[in-house]
Amino acid sequence: MNAQLTPTPATGDLDAFWMPFTANRQFKANPRMLARAEGMYYWTVDGREILDGVAGLWCVNAGHGRREITDAVSKQLATMEFAPAFQMGHPIAFELANRLAKVAPPGLDRIFFTNSGSESVDTALKIAIAYHRARGAGQRIRFIGREKGYHGVGFGGMSVGGIVNNRKFFAASMVPGVDHLPHTLDIEHNSFSRGLPQWGAHLADELERLIALHDASTIAAVIVEPISGSAGVILPPIGYLKRLREICDKHDILLIFDEVITGFGRIGKPFASQAFDVTPDLMTTAKGLTNGAIPMGAVFAHRKVYDAFMQGPDNAIELFHGYTYSAHPAACAAALATLDVYVREGLLTRAASLAPEWENAVHSLRGLPHVQDVRNYGLIGAVELEPRAGKAGTRGFEVFLKCFERGVMVRQTGDTIALSPPLIIESKQIARIIETLGAVIREVA
Numbered sequence: 001m002n003a004q005l006t007p008t009p010a011t012g013d014l015d016a017f018w019m020p021f022t023a024n025r026q027f028k029a030n031p032r033m034l035a036r037a038e039g040m041y042y043w044t045v046d047g048r049e050i051l052d053g054v055a056g057l058w059c060v061n062a063g064h065g066r067r068e069i070t071d072a073v074s075k076q077l078a079t080m081e082f083a084p085a086f087q088m089g090h091p092i093a094f095e096l097a098n099r100l101a102k103v104a105p106p107g108l109d110r111i112f113f114t115n116s117g118s119e120s121v122d123t124a125l126k127i128a129i130a131y132h133r134a135r136g137a138g139q140r141i142r143f144i145g146r147e148k149g150y151h152g153v154g155f156g157g158m159s160v161g162g163i164v165n166n167r168k169f170f171a172a173s174m175v176p177g178v179d180h181l182p183h184t185l186d187i188e189h190n191s192f193s194r195g196l197p198q199w200g201a202h203l204a205d206e207l208e209r210l211i212a213l214h215d216a217s218t219i220a221a222v223i224v225e226p227i228s229g230s231a232g233v234i235l236p237p238i239g240y241l242k243r244l245r246e247i248c249d250k251h252d253i254l255l256i257f258d259e260v261i262t263g264f265g266r267i268g269k270p271f272a273s274q275a276f277d278v279t280p281d282l283m284t285t286a287k288g289l290t291n292g293a294i295p296m297g298a299v300f301a302h303r304k305v306y307d308a309f310m311q312g313p314d315n316a317i318e319l320f321h322g323y324t325y326s327a328h329p330a331a332c333a334a335a336l337a338t339l340d341v342y343v344r345e346g347l348l349t350r351a352a353s354l355a356p357e358w359e360n361a362v363h364s365l366r367g368l369p370h371v372q373d374v375r376n377y378g379l380i381g382a383v384e385l386e387p388r389a390g391k392a393g394t395r396g397f398e399v400f401l402k403c404f405e406r407g408v409m410v411r412q413t414g415d416t417i418a419l420s421p422p423l424i425i426e427s428k429q430i431a432r433i434i435e436t437l438g439a440v441i442r443e444v445a
């Protein structure tokens, strides 16, 4: 399909859209416009085919253009486009919560709906504080996040996150009482690890140090991504997450896993928590929940957390929190249809069977010029390039651009190239992503 589907706006027409997380002037001088998508591919406005190496933005896990999802959404919009979820309900919201509870990690069967990963994170943080208060421990107000963590762009998520550029402009407005664990990226010890790195479980013990500093009685929750994507794919060392769980249990601190990118099959189980056999108390999700078709997020809460709120008079609202679009009917329809596709096609576990081939493919880039590290887990891969002296990020950006010119979409963070293709990927497409990326890395000085 090469037809020009959407006219490219004249250059002057690009001004009004203030683009998120984008170098606006650079982009608008040389735009990359997508017009259509199906299966593993996008097509640009001028009809070029682009192989999607990142599932859009880590969300289109079942591949693009799924009719089942589109049909479910249009049917729902035609039936009832909106229904309030405050003091009202509509059946598919309950159906969706029940369906999600069935694939959730053990005990995490109470679901709060949001519209994005950022909202899921802020919701989980608020639930954590309110949970302790409901149990008579209202002094537990601190959070422990992690360096290089990404938890979205709300004030809560930004404060527990640890990405400098996302924080430095807003330093004066951070949520107070937040401390950070060290990140677990250590190329010196773990370079070119296949799967989880061996070295670094002891980094979890830093939590004991922070607890000793602040006292456990002041700490509400620890929040980490089981695998972080936005800071450039950082993996948990073997044993690290279990250790965090043990320390949290010891001190009655809630553990929150931010599974916005690892949720819905990315690493070969429905959730990373199941893949790593560590169950948090709260789990934040979004992205793959609706295959990216309609914005939606969900916080999975352990039943013990929910139950702690279910006290006092029956007519009392237990949690003063929610969004106009929580459990939006079109989003619920999209999520139900998405789950059907995931289950029918075995996509919640397919990454596990593809992982060995994927690992070999990604690690074949070892030894190319400037490649400092290659990391992988499930259907996630990352190639870390040596930064140019005084020009960090420029090599990575050039690689991203050249891949796009050659018909492969990758994601760049600084000098790290991240890969997270739709879970429907086939061997020939894995090969094409790696060949293209390899050729470009060889070329970019």
Ligand SMILES: Cc1ncc(COP(=O)(O)O)c(C=O)c1O
Residues within 6 Å of the ligand: 115, 116, 117, 118, 119, 121, 150, 151, 152, 153, 225, 229, 230, 258, 259, 260, 261, 286, 287
């Ligand atoms: C781990 C994690 N948490 C939260 C978010 C924020 O999600 P959203 O952009 O939907 O607000 C992201 C987005 O990439 C993420 O990777």
